[in-house]
Amino acid sequence: MKHRDSIAELSALTEALVDEHRAEEARYRSILEEQPVARRRADGLSWSPVKVVRTGFTMGGRPTVEVEADAGLVGAFRSGSAVQMSSADDKGEAVTYRGIVRSSRGLEAEVVLDGQDLPDQAGHRTWTLDARFDERSFQEMARALSDVLNAGGDGKPSRLATLREVLLGFARPEPSTPEPYTNPNLNTSQCAAVAFALAANEVTTFHGPPGTGKTTTLVQLIKSLVRRGEKVLCSAPSNAAVDLMVERLGAAGVKVARIGHPMRIDPAVVDRSLDRLVEADPDHKQVKLYRRQAEEAAREAEKQFRSFGSEQRAARREAYAEARALRKEANRLEAFLAERVVDGAEVICCTLVGAADRHLSDRKFGTLVLDEAGQALEPAAWIPIRLAERVVLAGDAAQLPPTVKHPAAVKAGLGVSLLEKAIQRDRNVHLLDTQYRMHGDIMAFPNARFYEGRLQAHDSVVNRTLGALPPLTFIDTAGRGWDEERSSPEASTTGRSHASICNPEEGQFTVDRVRELMTDHPDATVGVIAPYRAQVTLLEDLLHAERSASGGRLSIQTVDGFQGQERDIMVIGLTRSNAEGTVGFLSEYRRMNVAMTRARMHLLVIGDSATLGADDFYAGFTQHCETTGAYRSCWEWGMP
Numbered sequence: 001m002k003h004r005d006s007i008a009e010l011s012a013l014t015e016a017l018v019d020e021h022r023a024e025e026a027r028y029r030s031i032l033e034e035q036p037v038a039r040r041r042a043d044g045l046s047w048s049p050v051k052v053v054r055t056g057f058t059m060g061g062r063p064t065v066e067v068e069a070d071a072g073l074v075g076a077f078r079s080g081s082a083v084q085m086s087s088a089d090d091k092g093e094a095v096t097y098r099g100i101v102r103s104s105r106g107l108e109a110e111v112v113l114d115g116q117d118l119p120d121q122a123g124h125r126t127w128t129l130d131a132r133f134d135e136r137s138f139q140e141m142a143r144a145l146s147d148v149l150n151a152g153g154d155g156k157p158s159r160l161a162t163l164r165e166v167l168l169g170f171a172r173p174e175p176s177t178p179e180p181y182t183n184p185n186l187n188t189s190q191c192a193a194v195a196f197a198l199a200a201n202e203v204t205t206f207h208g209p210p211g212t213g214k215t216t217t218l219v220q221l222i223k224s225l226v227r228r229g230e231k232v233l234c235s236a237p238s239n240a241a242v243d244l245m246v247e248r249l250g251a252a253g254v255k256v257a258r259i260g261h262p263m264r265i266d267p268a269v270v271d272r273s274l275d276r277l278v279e280a281d282p283d284h285k286q287v288k289l290y291r292r293q294a295e296e297a298a299r300e301a302e303k304q305f306r307s308f309g310s311e312q313r314a315a316r317r318e319a320y321a322e323a324r325a326l327r328k329e330a331n332r333l334e335a336f337l338a339e340r341v342v343d344g345a346e347v348i349c350c351t352l353v354g355a356a357d358r359h360l361s362d363r364k365f366g367t368l369v370l371d372e373a374g375q376a377l378e379p380a381a382w383i384p385i386r387l388a389e390r391v392v393l394a395g396d397a398a399q400l401p402p403t404v405k406h407p408a409a410v411k412a413g414l415g416v417s418l419l420e421k422a423i424q425r426d427r428n429v430h431l432l433d434t435q436y437r438m439h440g441d442i443m444a445f446p447n448a449r450f451y452e453g454r455l456q457a458h459d460s461v462v463n464r465t466l467g468a469l470p471p472l473t474f475i476d477t478a479g480r481g482w483d484e485e486r487s488s489p490e491a492s493t494t495g496r497s498h499a500s501i502c503n504p505e506e507g508q509f510t511v512d513r514v515r516e517l518m519t520d521h522p523d524a525t526v527g528v529i530a531p532y533r534a535q536v537t538l539l540e541d542l543l544h545a546e547r548s549a550s551g552g553r554l555s556i557q558t559v560d561g562f563q564g565q566e567r568d569i570m571v572i573g574l575t576r577s578n579a580e581g582t583v584g585f586l587s588e589y590r591r592m593n594v595a596m597t598r599a600r601m602h603l604l605v606i607g608d609s610a611t612l613g614a615d616d617f618y619a620g621f622t623q624h625c626e627t628t629g630a631y632r633s634c635w636e637w638g639m640p
Contacts, residue, residue: 006168007149014145016412017379021138023406028133037128047072047107048128050085055118055298057291058102058262058275063117065099067129069107077101077109077129080264084132085111085118087125095119098132100263112263117327140356141379148382160386166202167391167418169425174201183220187458190217193430197221197367197392198228205422205429206394209451210597211437211566214394218369219248221392222347226254230366232347235355235384237376237402239264241564245371246272246349257345260354274359277341284337290330297323352376355384363387370394372564373419377402381418393427395419398450399594400563434458437566439471442603445624446593449617466521466568466601473603474625475513477577477634478610482506484577487534500534501584503575507535509634510573510606511542517569517604518546518554524602527567528556529595531585535575559591562598570599574607574618581614589617606634 003009031045040046047069054066065085077083081101086094099113109129152161165171181195190213197204198221208214218234225232234249234256236242242258243266249256250272258265258273265273278284297319342348342359350357352370368388370381374395385391397420404415423429433454435443440457447455465471482505510528518526528543530536539556540547547554555567572595576583586592596603605621612618625631 006164006170009168010145010149010164012412013378013414014142014149016409016414017138017141017145017377019412020404020406020409020414021135021142023409024133024138025135032130032132040130041072044073044076045131046128047076047109050127050129052118052123052125052127053108055122056295058112062115062262062275063113064102064110065113065118065122066110067108067127069109069129072107072129074106075104077104077131079103082132082134083111084130085127086130087127098134100261102263112261137353137380140353140383141377143356144382144386145379147386159389163202163385163388163391167385167422167427169421169427173203173428176200181224186213186217186220187434189431189433190220193217193432194221194224196428196430198224200390200428203391203393203422203427205419205427206392207396207423207429207431208394209396209398209432209435209455210446210594211435212432212455213434213436214396214432215244215248215371217432218245218371218392218394219252219254222249222369223252223254225367226346231345232367232369233355233360233365233384233387234347234349234369234371235352236371237352237380238372239351240266241372242349242351242354243269244564249347249349255344255346257341257348259342259348259350259357259359274338274341278334278337281337281340284334287330287334287337290326290333294323294326294330297326350384352380352383355387360387364389366390367392374398374417375400375402376417376419377404377414378416378418378421379414393419393422397423399590400560401588401590436461437600438597439464439599439601441471441628441630442596442599442601444472444628445621446596448624449589449620450593461600464601466524469517469521469602470630471602472625472628472630473605473632474622474630475509475604475606475632475634476609476622477506477509477606478608480505480608480634482509482577482608484575501532501575502534502538503573503577504538506573506575506577506606506608507538507542509637510571511539512637513604513606514543514554514571515546517571517602518550521569524553524568526550526554526569526571527562527565527598528554529559529562529570529572529598530556530575531559531591531595532575533558535573539573559595563594566598566600568600569602569604570595571604572596572606574605574612577608577611581611583612583615583618586612586618587615592617 037046037048050067050069052065053068056064058064079101083101084096084098086096088094097113099111102110102112148164152158166173176199178195178199181191183191193206222232234245246256246258246269256272257277262273262275270276338359365388367390368384369392371394373393374397402415402417404410434456436458440462443457447453482503484501484503487500487502514528528539530539536556536558576586609622
């Protein structure tokens with residue numbers, strides 16, 4: 001969709017974001033306001049009644065509460081779940097506290113609250129614990145879009161306004177002359193990308209197809225930026241992508257601090273989180289002392305709760321006041337220590353929404369490195385861009401796109417990432433053209449379909465195989481009568497019931513092939529992909545024993561679950577088989593690009609060409625396999 005200027009484009013994007021927000025908010029409201037608590041409990045969305053067993057603080061000083069439910073589904077809330085606790089106050093009015101589940105077992109959970117302490121005497125109230133729609137991300141995206149729209153509106157020079165015009169293609173990047181750059185850890189295309197990013201004045205785009213060493217390239221770029229004295233902000237849409245960058249930067253000797261909720265940070269890098277770094281500061285012992293004294297004061301107040309004399313009431317008020325004062329002083333000192341950590345870090349890493357953290361407000365970074373930019377909603381991408389002088393967008397627009405649920409928002413362009421726009425509008429795009437993952441035959445079809453044949457396989461992988469196992473095989477199930485089935489509707493956290501697709505006969509055939517591959521290649525890692533959750537569940541059940549005995553060698557997921565991963569062997573069961581030639585969800589070809597490019601040495605695809613042949617993409621894949629000798633028919637295995 002073409003717009004006359006950046007303001008019109010961003011205004012349309014703001015309307016799309018509003019549509020998405022309203023749709024998600026309505027689903028959430030329909031759950032919490034329209035469904036009775038008994039229904040919410042049955043659907044695994046609520047525990048009620050709930051009592052507070054204990055309160056405390058995390059190592060980073062966030063208030064925590066341990067709760068125990070009398071009714072609800074076991075396992076409804078897991079570590080990382082966004083929840084809210086609600087109760088009635090002394091006047092009968094509803095009060096709500098938001099948080100993240102830290103741990104859960106049975107009908108017990110520990111919740112880390114979002115900054116708010118529970119009210120005094122919380123243990124004497126009855127609570128309800130609900131799954132919640134976390135609208136903070138929408139609020140921060142809307143605020144970022146507003147800032148970008150208004151940048152430069154007062155007539156004063158604005159770096160954000162300049163970045164807006166260049167990134168969206170309404171102004172040309174300022175010319176720059178890269179200096180020669182060499183690095184023994186990088187190939188020619190990677191070195192060229194780093195050289196240009198070091199010289200560019202506004203934006204550089206790293207187009208990194210699967211296996212091309214995008215993360216390795218970014219780490220070397222960031223090290224170069226740090227060496228020349230820059231403070232770098234590194235951000236990505238998901239916690240997993242951020243944590244990977246933290247791990248790699250830490251291993252490279254960069255002084256990095258990870259900002260984000262501790263419950264959503266990978267344990268492998270949690271020691272580099274802001275909370276842990278603050279706790280490691282020698283002055284943090286005073287914070288601990290204040291908090292211990294506050295807890296003692298609160299316990300003293302609780303002792304007086306059932307005493308009703310005037311002296312006891314006065315003592316209770318005094319003890320509560322002392323507890324609050326001590327907590328306030330602890331928070332003030334801890335905030336100072338956090339600022340000291342952020343000041344001392346060379347690189348700050350956070351999610352896109354995490355860039356709105358209070359510790360980053362009013363800070364400026366020389367360069368923002370935005371990784372996995374192809375999966376980022378554009379409004380979210382602008383959150384960290386506001387803090388930067390220059391931007392490096394890195395990712396692959398031919399892989400998983402941003403997640404947008406509302407059709408009107410998709411139609412209005414919310415599903416188009418800033419990376420996709422940058423590639424389309426040629427915002428200093430540098431293709432990383434050598435992949436180090438796949439055999440050349442596995443790479444061939446995705447390369448032709450998505451990358452104009454510009455990728456090349458490195459010498460170390462181009463002919464790498466598992467013995468005599470061919471690198472690519474397509475097994476056609478046409479004519480077998482293995483028709484797909486629609487599973488029973490399931491309740492979802494969006495408030496809607498949905499059905500999924502499964503194919504039991506194809507599933508059993510897939511399982512048989514997986515067992516053969518694992519027997520013949522006992523040291524190989526194996527991944528199994530199905531596009532539908534119901535088919536994944538079926539495969540998990542059928543391969544339960546093999547998974548348990550594999551020691552992690554066998555994994556089964558949807559496409560999204562394998563993003564950023566790779567296996568020696570990948571098996572993809574396409575599931576769809578119907579007389580109408582309907583492929584449904586499979587028509588998102590970017591997901592199939594992800595699925596096909598996870599394999600190192602063997603890719604096995606199983607599907608019904610009679611159904612898939614009506615679709616140009618799958619007809620092309622079938623023809624490619626026939627031409628290259630990778631095509632086989634399931635009839636070769638005989639009748640079951």
